[in-house]
Amino acid sequence: MAPAADAVSFYEDEKNLKKLCDFLRSSEGPPVREAIEMDKRVYYLKGEKLVNFMVEPKKGTKWPKDLPKFKTRQEAITICKELCNYQYMHRSIKRGKGDLVISRDREFDESGIFTWIYEGDKSFSHMMTTLLIMGFLFCVCFPIWPNFLKVFAWYMSVSFLLLIFFLVTFRGLIFLFVWILGYDFWFLPNLFDEQLGFVDSFKPLYSFEKTKEGQLMYRIGIAVAFFSFCWWAVTQPSEFDGFVSAQGDFIKDLYAGTLLSDMSQADKENIDKPKMESLEDLLKNLESSDDPEEELLSEEERLEAMMDNLMDTEEDLTDEE
Template identity: 75%
Template sequence: MVANGSREFYDDDKNLMKLCDFLRSTEGPPVREAVEMDKRVYYIKGEKLVNFMVEPKKGTKWPKELPKFSSRPEAIAICKELCNRQYMHRSEKVAKGELEVSRVRDFDESAYFTWIYEGNKKFSHLMTTGLIIGFLCCTCFPIWPNFLKVFVWYMSVSMLIFIFFLITARALLFLFVWVMGYEFWFLPNLFDESLGFVESFIPVYSCEKTKDGQLMYRVGVFVAFSSFCYWAVTQPSEFDGFVKGQGDFIKDLYAGTLLSDMSQKDKENIDKPKMPSLEDLLKKLDSEDDAEEQELSEEEAAEALLESLVDEEDEEIDEDAEE
């Protein structure tokens, strides 16, 4: 397909959708986020869109099945077609990060345009269906067969142990390199909640020189860590016991025997709400009555003691008066 025939090529709605898929992909021109009609949208300035279509940024992989644009009028004509077929619409800025639909429909390079086209929704629908099915499966967990419960338990424990060792290894690696004067992180964005799933693993590592004034801290950490390592080597019996204890802990974790001090009935009902029975309530009432009676008996004893003391004082006063 030659460039001169690009106008006729994009008259086909399927080919125009392919162009939109490319423009909305990560290879396409950068877009900005805003709120329009209480909905998050992506918009771009018309001039930037035309510039990208005529002269893509360096390193862009233009699809082979799509013809390139040889001139700006040709790209502007396609942009007008995108607006006419409602793949995008013209918008106006009303505030920072807020847009509203413009009454003007024509394409203009100086205006802003909001994408309406969202691409193929099959994957989104598939993920939504999977989410619903997963939620139903989780709510039906009590009636799962026993082998599936065991599988989920082993998978959960394995994931927990993997995450624990990953965090520990990242921290130790950072400590070793930091002592030498550099800040090295393996998967530095792993716990950044503002990033998506894929972006959390990019970049794989980061290495920067430490800031000035940390020499004494690095020396102190090195001395403390070296002292701990020396203690671990010179106390083989205690260290071996620690290793054995950790191994037993992992075995018990996989076997599900960490709650061995509980009865089998308590293990089976561990996820059920604890509702006191009638017998427990009666026992609680009896204990409260006994406590009240005990308090009353203590008060009576105190009153009797006070009365006896008063009587003794009265007798002593009478004896002094007789004398």
């Protein structure tokens, strides 16, 4: 570790200055704010706060052992001027809330606002970008995947879909039970908040508060309907058990990919094509007609009516084409 008295001379070396910037831009560094400058999201802080942090870091900050600390504010100000000279940061002017413009004054001043230009080591960012591109190409090449990978992707997709479904159902049921008692309880309340990041979506774990006034009648109505359904499920086990069994078969078919296995290949290929009744179907329809007037017709008249229906059907199909 370099002596504290040589802090200024130590940071005059650009390599050591970069190390200091890496520390200041890390999570251990001074707090920064976000803004837009030249249509780009940037991070800025006041010069005074930067100097205060460099002289007296916040409690609990782990200062790197290989970097000397600053004894006086003048040493910190000198290094801040070097940061501006090396264009690791520049001075900005606040034009509005969250809106900055670059200042013509390039000198460091504790009363000014300074925007970070230095973004640190980009190796991790480049690695993630490479992985993203490779992942995209890997997904695009799905048709040429080996069969076991296709099966694995199908199982993972179905499992994720079922997980989301059961999670949503579980959250809804827990909320319903507690809401009937007069309280709002949500498990993972921010799970579907699109404005939060992935980690923040799982915070807090739950929320619990009293319901608003005027919901008593609604709670009573929902409670009666819910417990009525529970009573039906208990007193009609055969019907409810059949429903549960059908859901189990549905999940099995979903994993096996056999939901349409009862259809022939021709039906699958022609599923979006118009269907035309066969001669046998038309004869059956004529024989089973409920119209009393048609029952009085002779066999020849029925055949003529059938041919007329066929001609009308062909004309309709021709018009549609």
